[in-house]
Amino acid sequence: MLPIHCAVIKIGSNVVTSDSGQPDEARMKHLVGQVAILLRKGIQVLLVTSGAVAFGRQEIALQEKMNPVLKKQIWASAGQIALIQKYKNLFATNGYQVAQILVTKEDFRDRKHYLNMRNCILGLLSQGIIPILNENDTVAITELMFTDNDELASLTAAMVNADTLILMTNVDGVYDGPPSDPDSKLIPVIGHKMPELGSMISPTKSSFGRGGMLTKLTMARKSADLGIQVIIGNGKKDYILQGILEENVPFTYFEPKPSKQSQKKWLAHGEQYYKGEVVINDGAKSALASEKIISLLPIGIGSISGEFSKGDIIRIIGENGEKIGLGKSEYNSATALQVLGKKNQKPFIHYDYLYLFQHD
Numbered sequence: 001m002l003p004i005h006c007a008v009i010k011i012g013s014n015v016v017t018s019d020s021g022q023p024d025e026a027r028m029k030h031l032v033g034q035v036a037i038l039l040r041k042g043i044q045v046l047l048v049t050s051g052a053v054a055f056g057r058q059e060i061a062l063q064e065k066m067n068p069v070l071k072k073q074i075w076a077s078a079g080q081i082a083l084i085q086k087y088k089n090l091f092a093t094n095g096y097q098v099a100q101i102l103v104t105k106e107d108f109r110d111r112k113h114y115l116n117m118r119n120c121i122l123g124l125l126s127q128g129i130i131p132i133l134n135e136n137d138t139v140a141i142t143e144l145m146f147t148d149n150d151e152l153a154s155l156t157a158a159m160v161n162a163d164t165l166i167l168m169t170n171v172d173g174v175y176d177g178p179p180s181d182p183d184s185k186l187i188p189v190i191g192h193k194m195p196e197l198g199s200m201i202s203p204t205k206s207s208f209g210r211g212g213m214l215t216k217l218t219m220a221r222k223s224a225d226l227g228i229q230v231i232i233g234n235g236k237k238d239y240i241l242q243g244i245l246e247e248n249v250p251f252t253y254f255e256p257k258p259s260k261q262s263q264k265k266w267l268a269h270g271e272q273y274y275k276g277e278v279v280i281n282d283g284a285k286s287a288l289a290s291e292k293i294i295s296l297l298p299i300g301i302g303s304i305s306g307e308f309s310k311g312d313i314i315r316i317i318g319e320n321g322e323k324i325g326l327g328k329s330e331y332n333s334a335t336a337l338q339v340l341g342k343k344n345q346k347p348f349i350h351y352d353y354l355y356l357f358q359h360d
């Protein structure tokens with residue numbers, strides 16, 4: 001039996017739709033029943049679901065020549081209602097309440113948004129209500145977009161300190177070649193020391209998916225590095241969640257590294273979310289690289305760029321531009337400029353909020 005206490009389960013567009021792109025209500029009903037089994041076993045569950053665009057597309061006919069971004073916004077904003085209503089009804093028949101959370105990348109970048117979102121989700125979980133997340137496709141266009149919902153699911157798992165991330169898609173897991181090739185084999189376990197696997201992923205996506213298997217693999221590895229066990233499995237198969245729990249169906253399992261503190265999990269995902277940058281001198285660089293528990297002090301900082309508030313994520317780079325790590329700033333940018341390079345100041349980034357990139 002796989003040990004699971006708190007799981008983020010991501011359901012891909014192709015799981016909630018049939019091959020023709022129509023919402024697959026029978027599949028959704030079955031999957032909600034499967035989630036209910038986990039809930040009855042005392043497992044906390046958060047859902048990240050795609051499908052808003054697919055639901056909208058089947059309800060609203062739009063002209064072929066219409067701007068594709070606008071089309072997606074219209075379908076997603078209308079389709080989200082039908083999608084969440086479907087989940088609400090299906091969970092209600094199993095005796096559970098749900099809540100809807102629509103987010104953008106910006107909500108993970110801004111510490112206040114992040115904490116508000118986290119408090120709300122933890123509050124929902126404490127009341128036994130199932131949070132159902134999706135990207136807010138109305139506002140999330142171009143640079144505000146997650147790569148896809150696999151990224152949102154991975155960020156969510158780190159945010160709530162989940163021990164498990166389950167990515168449900170329309171294949172059994174990661175294959176060592178194109179899944180359509182009969183010679184390709186499913187990879188049952190991916191350890192964190194396994195070499196680069198990107199070359200075996202073909203750019204094929206399922207007909208309505210956004211990111212493809214490569215984002216799933218990238219996000220799965222990132223989560224596993226943070227101590228979260230990750231499963232990529234086939235959400236189109238009956239009894240799949242029970243099967244994963246009992247380990248009697250095929251799936252790909254990503255072994256978790258020994259866990260890190262949740263603060264550091266938040267920071268590890270911060271590379272795209274930092275608000276400012278500091279260049280540190282060589283003395284500070286070697287101090288941080290040592291085995292000692294060390295905070296980054298203003299005396300070790302040569303220059304600061306960007307406008308940030310206390311609590312925002314800052315990227316740390318070396319004098320030659322090399323990426324060193326990320327941390328939560330104890331100063332706002334104006335105050336940081338005043339203490340820069342000075343002795344006897346409080347840490348700029350406290351050790352507990354400092355995440356250093358691994359260099360092989």
Ligand SMILES: Nc1ncnc2c1ncn2[C@@H]1O[C@H](COP(=O)(O)OP(=O)(O)O)[C@@H](O)[C@H]1O
Pocket residue numbers: 011012013014015168169170171173174175176177178179200201202203204205206207208209210211212213214
């Ligand atoms: N090596 C591989 N192993 C498994 N799937 C792969 C591989 N290479 C490409 N794929 C494709 O990735 C697809 C799943 O990704 P995606 O379309 O984003 O699904 P979802 O909608 O579930 O997020 C599969 O349908 C499969 O065709």
Ligand SMILES: N[C@@H](CCC(=O)OP(=O)(O)O)C(=O)O
Pocket residue numbers: 011012013014049050051052053054076134135137147148149150208209210211212
């Ligand atoms: N927010 C979009 C989901 C886009 C997406 O990431 O899709 P997928 O690759 O199937 O997980 C929707 O609800 O349609």
